[in-house]
Amino acid sequence: MADRYFQIQLQAQSTLAAYQPLCIQGGADAGLDGAILFPAVGERWITLPGDPETLQVSLLASEPGQETPSPVAAVRRDRSAALTLLDLSHWLFARSSRVKGARSCGQLRLASQLSTEKLTANLHGIYLHHLRHPDAEFELRCRRGAGLEMDLSALRHSCRQLHASARSLGVIGSGGQPVDIIIPTYGQPLYTLRCIASVLRDLLIHRRVIKGRLDVRLMVVDDAHPQQQGQAVLQWLADQGCLDFRVNSCNLGFLESCNQAVSRSRNDSLIVLLNNDIEVLPGWLTGLVDTIEQDIDVGLVGSKLIYPDGRLQEAGGIVWQDGSAWNFGRLKNPAHPDYNYARSVDYVSGASIMVPRRHWDAAGGFDQRFIPAYYEDTDLALTLRDRGLKVIYQPSSQAIHHEGISCGTDLTSGVKAYQVTNQVSFLEKWQSRLQQHQPAGECLERAKHRGALGRILVIENQLLDPEGDAGSLFMLNYCLALRELGYTITYVPTDNLAHQQDKAALMGARGIQVLCQPQITSVDDIFESRAERFDLILLARPGNFPHLNSLRRLAPKTPVVYFTHDLHHLRTQRTAGNITDRKERRRLLQRADRLRDQEAEIFRRADLVLHISEEENRIAQGLHPHAAVVLPPVVTAPAKSPLGTSGRRVLFVGNFAHSPNVTAAQWLTEAIWPRVRAVAPDMQLLIVGRNPPDFLMAGDGIDVLGYVEDLSALMQSVDIGIAPLQEGAGVKGKVLSALAHGLPMVTTTIGAEGITDATRSCSALLVADTADALAAQVLALRQRPEQERRALAEDGRRFIQKHFGPEALVSRFREMFETLGLPFDQQVDRFLPYAPRGNDQRFTSSNSFTQGVHPLA
Secondary structure, X not given: OOOXXXXXXXXXXXXXXXXXXXXXXXXXXXXXXXXXXXXXXXXXXXXXXXXXXXXXXXXXXXXXXXXXXXXXXXXXXXXXXXXXXXXXXXXXXXXXXXXXOOOOXXXXXXXXXXXXXXXXXHHHHHHXXXXXXXXXXXXXXXXXXXXXXXXXXXXXXXXXXXXXXXXHOOOOOOOOEEEEEEEEEOOOXXXXXXXXXXXXXXXXXXXXXXXXXXXXXXXXXXXXXXXXXXXXXXHHHHHOOOOEEEEOOOOOOHHHHXXXXXXXXXXXXXXXXXXXXXXXXXXXXXXXXXXXXXXXXXXXXXXXXXXXXXXXXEOOEEEOOOOOEXXXXXXXXXOOHHHOOOEEOOEOOOOEEEEEHHHHHHHOOOOHHHOOOOOHHHHHHHHHHHOOOEEEEEEEEEEEEOOOOOOOOOOOOOHHHHHHHHXXXXXXXXXXXXXXXXXXXXXXXXXXXXXXXXXXXEEEOOOOOOOOOHHHHHHHHHHHHHHHOOEEEEEEEOOOOOOOHHHHHHHHHOOEEEOOOOOOOOHHHHHOOOOOOOOEEEEEOHHHHHHHHHHHHHOOOOOEEEXXXXXXXXXXXXXXXXXXXXXXXXXXXXXXHHHHHHHHHXXXXXXEEEEOOHHHHHHHHHHOOOOEEEOOOOOOOOOOOOOOOOOOEEEEEXXXXXXXXXXXXXXXXXXXXXXXXXXXXXXXXXXXXXXXXXXXXXXXXXXXXXXXXXXXXXXXXXXXXXXXXXXXXXXOHHHHHHHHOOOOEEEOHHHHOOOOOOOOOOOOEEXXXXXXXXXXXXXXXXXXXXXXXXXXXXXXXXXXXXXXXXXXXXXXXXXXHHHHOOOOOOOOOOOOOOOOOOOOOOOOOOOOEOOOOOOOO
16 A cells, blocks of 8 residues: 555647557556556546656557657656545546545545545555546546647557557457458548547457457548548558558449448458547447347447537437438437437447448448438348347447538538438338338337337346346346347336446446436336336335335336245245344244245235246245246356366355355355365365455465456366355355356255256255265265266256256246236247446446445445
8 A cells, every 4th residue: 555656747749639558667566567557538647656766657559660758748756645635536526437425525535434545545546447447438527628639640650559559469460250340531531540549449448358359450441532641641550550441443422432341341240330530438349249249130239429528419210200310319418327228229320330241241231322321321220120130229339429520510512411312212212111110209219119019117126236146147137038028128226226337337238228316216206207108017025015006006007027036034034043042033033924924915916926946936825826937047157168177176156245155154164164174185165255254264275265256267267166055045046157167066955946856956966964964075076087077067057058048038938928918029039148248347445436335435
């Protein structure tokens, strides 16, 4: 923890419109050696810990044979922690949405829970996280009021250095899925270079998820503009190997220029069409690619477009019955939840779209009847939709659009006039199809969700954290399955209606609309102030059932389905059985009785109940007979690499905010693991979970890892899973996930509940209920030959795929819709379950000061 800080002032030319990253050498104690920082737009001062003599700041890459001047113009030395706290708190409150909790900078600085030094160190970590991993929202905040004055020479060298950096770091040229980014231009080289620089910078920011995965190539085509200077600059970059540059032999117009450029792209590529007056924001490319790869039958995906002044330009497009088109959300707040969930749309403006080359070829590219420009992107989108493909608006891919730079905005003159004439051609081509659309401006809800069969409202406790707890993973997969079956999803977190930016963005990128504060202040607001209408309401957990009275009053004809997660009375009853204190046991048993009565009332009043296992359905029917469907939770995992296993590494995973995991971990470390180590002293136990209790300490073959960001990778590196659960209810996600990852699993009868039964068994799931027996199972697995352990791993994966895979869940949801008499997409028999994405964020106390992740917030 530093007690002194210093600031460097950047040379004006070194900010390079915030395109050129900085490299830090030295500062290993602060974890900065080799760090890459991305200064925000207009940033002139950077705050670093320690002594300026111990750190060296330079531009990330230099041109071969040229000496790059230092980006540092001046240094402010020996800044105290108190003064740095003042600087950082002002900086963070002005530019970051991750600093919530204290009402003002002053309250934060005067907070007594941490010393000035500790608080400064914490805020500096958050500050550095913004500079090392900037996101789109942060960059938009930084751009407010920031000027951007640059010349062609500075931009040219910036692009060259960014490309050199990307190549040296393996972001370009390392193989993977081909991505051809096509930038059509007609003059305006300054904007074209800004576009190129922003793309290269985005690649560098997301280098860890792009390297080896995407093979990106930049293709720029100039439509024979008479200005030679801009062409010379672009040709220079092409000669340096930064891009593929062509000048058309004659002016072809935007449409045909794009068609010819696409014909030169790679046959298996993902084609990106990007206007030269676009500046992409961090996460732009991965947002597009992940949508193509993690959704079914996507023909086209497009970005959220934002004006330079920060207002929304478009969140997908709507085509009306008369052929006119709307940029949905134009001039609104781009952060509003109505514009921050992926959805199927009529079209997305071609300023920033991705289309797989095979779908482009099958559709015939841009239709030449719309030469030279306008309506060609709308026509392509409708053509792809007619071929049974989806056209998706993706808000996690964001770009600033300097609209009208090349063609102006006057509809009465120049190329822009074709926007009017081509509407007539468009209407002639699609008149029959457009009869199914709404008259201009009418039935907006149906128009913006083109093709959806209905809407579902999900009422839960909190926003979903699929990497943090099994319940969130299960619910997220349920929502994804319901979307695939034809429904749009609106999700409300009833715990203070709290908005958590990272979780809301993760859900929105997967097509789930999040409604919370400040848009609504109660569940009633959904129906009263917003006048929303739904075809089904999905209510989860007993604590949310009191909302039923309002739901019956405000939406009397809408069926309400209740999802248990687990039988709460049963879980509480089992917890009481492990309590030695009589008073506490009696209190828990009384609570279990109240929960049993409440759950019986829920089963009586709900239109349908969704249970997580056949066993819980059987128990629940004994409380009160009711219509029910059993929903299998879905888990997936990457295939485990066929490496030899030693059988020595055992993994326990548990969210320690959940009391059954605390009890299990204590039993494991105090009673089970000593028995294992007594026989096999080389065995190693890894314990994973956020905020492990104090009694869990490393030693005697135990490593307490705490929260692990990439749990899937860890699971692929261990040999055995263990879950000695003595309490709890429902289906245990940790058990399913271990089996899906090819880990033989040792657990208790409670741990296996709902997974195996009289009709289905799994050889990779070993069950015992005493410390001696559980230890013996672990040791037996250790002693098995490696070939047998591999066979168990394969059996576990096959078991999960058959009984807890996407097809099983979709089949049960079809049963639910049939029971309720609601429509669903009859062609759907599967969906793609949750998988991490490049733009996903997870806020913790090390990178955020928001409520729920920081002790002071």
